[in-house]
Structure formats: C-alpha cells, structure tokens
Amino acid sequence: xxxxxxxxxxxxxxxxxxxxxxxxxxxxxxxxxxxxxxxxxxxxxxxxxxxxxxxxxxxxxxxxxxxxxxxxxxxxxxxxxxxxxxxxxxxxxxxxxxxxxxxxxxxxxxxxxxxxxxxxxxxxxxxxxxxxxxxxxxxxxxxxxxxxxxxxxxxxxxxxxxxxxxxxxxxxx
Numbered sequence: 385x386x387x388x389x390x391x392x393x394x395x396x397x398x399x400x401x402x403x404x405x406x407x408x409x410x411x412x413x414x415x416x417x418x419x420x421x422x423x424x425x426x427x428x429x430x431x432x433x434x435x436x437x438x439x440x441x442x443x444x445x446x447x448x449x450x451x452x453x454x455x456x457x458x459x460x461x462x463x464x465x466x467x468x469x470x471x472x473x474x475x476x477x478x479x480x481x482x483x484x485x486x487x488x489x490x491x492x493x494x495x496x497x498x499x500x501x502x503x504x505x506x507x508x509x510x511x512x513x514x515x516x517x518x519x520x521x522x523x524x525x526x527x528x529x530x531x532x533x534x535x536x537x538x539x540x541x542x543x544x545x546x547x548x549x550x551x552x553x554x555x556x557x
Contacts, residue, residue, distance in 0.1 A: 385444065393499065395448050395500055397448055400439070404456045405432075408456060408459065411486065412435075443461040445460075458486055458487030460484070460500060461485070466482050466543075468543055469554070482520070485497060485501065498535070517537075519532055535555065538553060539551065
C-alpha cells in the first residue's frame with residue numbers, strides 16, 4: 385500500500401519516523417495507556433524502542449502530529465484483520481484491516497483521535513480498496529468503545545487473548 389499521509393484541520397497523519405521515538409516513549413509509558421493497550425512488557429526505553437520498531441516494520445504505523453507542533457501525540461496502527469473475522473461468510477470476499485490507536489493522556493477529550501480516525505477511514509474506504517475495518521478492545525475501555533460507536537463501528541463478537549476478553553467491533557464500507 386502506498387504510504388498514507390493525510391492532513392486534517394488540526395493534524396498531519398503520516399508514517400512514524402525514528403525521530404518520533406522520544407514523543408512515542410513519553411506517551412506510551414503512561415501506565416493507564418499501557419494497561420488499555422496490553423503493553424505490560426514495555427517497562428523502559430529498550431522495550432519501548434523494540435515495540436516502536438516492531439510496529440514500524442510490521443504494521444502501517446501512523447503518527448499523529450499537530451499542525452502547530454512537530455511533537456507526535458499519538459498513533460494509529462493498521463495490520464491484517466483479526467483472524468476470527470476470516471471465518472465470517474459476510475467478509476469472505478472483502479479486503480479488511482484491523483486498527484489500534486493511542487493518544488497521549490494530555491491530548492484526550494479534544495476529539496483529535498476522532499478527527500484522525502474519521503479522515504483515515506474515509507481515505508481507506510474511498511481510495512485504498514479497503515472494505516472493512518475491525519477494532520478490538522477490552523470491555524473496561526469505555527472511551528475506546530464510545531469512540532468506535534461514534535465512528536460507526538458495531539459489535540461483531542468476543543474472543544479471548546490469554547486471560548483477556550476482547551470485544552470485536554466492525555465497520556463496513
């Protein structure tokens with residue numbers, strides 16, 4: 385897929401660069417955010433760097449950068465769809481991606497992630513040949529679920545990842 389670069393009213397959404405690591409490290413070390421993302425093994429700069437590099441190499445890893453700053457404040461990662469969706473007959477002939485996202489605590493409740501995801505979804509559905517998106521979240525992550533609902537995602541099902549129950553939400557073109 386051609387690299388994604390989107391401009392919104394307040395943000396530039398672009399591929400993460402190695403120079404973004406310090407900003408990523410600053411927001412990803414928030415214990416609440418780590419808990420919601422399941423990043424329990426990220427405990428220091430080394431493990432954060434390994435995660436950052438893995439995301440850069442294995443996903444479409446997008447930085448959210450305010451237009452009035454060069455400091456990354458969050459990210460969106462796109463990767464192959466959740467594997468259980470492959471068995472859904474309604475999705476069999478469709479092209480999909482799974483998404484995950486995070487934003488710095490100081491930037492929450494400013495509708496920045498809604499702005500970013502709305503623009504990205506429009507780009508993926510209109511110009512990138514994507515037919516559906518899925519997003520998994522833990523039941524206690526109420527803010528994430530509410531955002532998904534505002535974006536039009538609907539409940540698809542549940543699954544377990546180790547000891548964690550996941551709610552799977554789906555958005556079709």
